[in-house]
Amino acid sequence: MKYDVLQVIGAIVMCLFAQGAIRLLIDHDNHGLLGWIPLGFLPLLFGYAVLIAVGGLLTGWSHTRAKALGRRD
Helix, strand or coil: CHHHHHHHHHHHHHHHHHHHHHHHHHCCCCCHHHCCCCCCHHHHHHHHHHHHHHHHHHHHHHHHHHHHCCCCC
16 A cells, blocks of 8 residues: 555656646746745756656656555556
8 A cells, every 4th residue: 555655646746846847947937846945947947857757766666566566467
């Protein structure tokens, strides 16, 4: 069950920060969830990219672990 929850959390993180990155690319002044970080455009975009990758890696890792336990096809 914990791998199912981790997979959902990873997908949510990936989707939220992908939306924020797209929003930042369209409107450079709209910093979204990372607006509290007082940096410029490129560091914020890099931060979004890192968080998107973390969400994707967490989703993939938890899917692989659940599959190893026989919970996935």
